[in-house]
Amino acid sequence: MNPQAIHEHNSAPLSAPTRALHWILALAMIGLTAVGLYMAEFEAWALYPIHKSIGLLVLPLALARAAWRLKEGWPPAASPATALQQTLAKAVHGLLLLCTLAMPISGMTFSGGSGHGFGIFGLTLMHHNADPQRPGEVLPLHEGLSQLAQSVHSALGYLLIALLLLHVAGALKHHLLDRDATLLRMLGRSER
Template identity: 40%
Template structure:
């Protein structure tokens, strides 16, 4: 079982992190958009934010581990035939996805801690409010949280469209290598 990355393919750990985070991000976006319209009398009024915050904290841990893993592992080379502009766009998109996700998670923390309350992590322990009471903290953080999430979803759609373009039109292994570790032929340098 190939757990580690190779210069020609991703390992199971990188693949699992990719898909777990993708599912969490999509799920959190759906729940986040849904829960803002809940009223006080909804049975989900307190439950939805609890799960949104807990999964958001878990996503923060996954992001930190994913960045550590990416730093410690080789990055597979692009499949043969990728144009230089495609490689630059992919690199820029990945960097923006990571950066926006960090902004979303930080702003979510600032929304939740604006009044000085900590954040429950699945009821197991509380993450303390290290930053609270700033002027307009909840409103400004909420605005940043929403728009960063919308931009992230747009970039994720671009990312998925690129993977589908490579799979369906270019017929290369870009998408396949994020589904299972498969050594691929790479460009010679």
């Protein structure tokens, strides 16, 4: 390893807010992505209101996590790492954070622009745009924007899956091969 590329490291547990925001958002995004793939594959329309509601609830959590990350900065590595490893880790973490913000925003834009509206468990935030000529149908508010948002939402879903796999692989590498405290400190522990 290049000694000039080694950065400061730390094995202290991460703060309770850092851990809570990480795990709540991680579980929510994994669940939403799994349900989203299921809905798209099997046209499970009944799941859409639940998916939208939870997605809308994720947005304030994602904003809180982004604000917390800006305030606290990135935690130092748990073990020495090269500049390339640090860059890759920060890129994956940064893209994950951006996806948690962009997924609900693109979902709201897709649903709202298509005329379907959205809300949180029955509390309407944006009404559907009923088609007066065809009962039970909606009129798009902005079809082009809706289609773009749908494409972005779908692409981000697949990007999120790839990033999650990289993130989990990195955590397992640190835990099993490097035998450092990376995973442990996200679990609120320090050393093995």
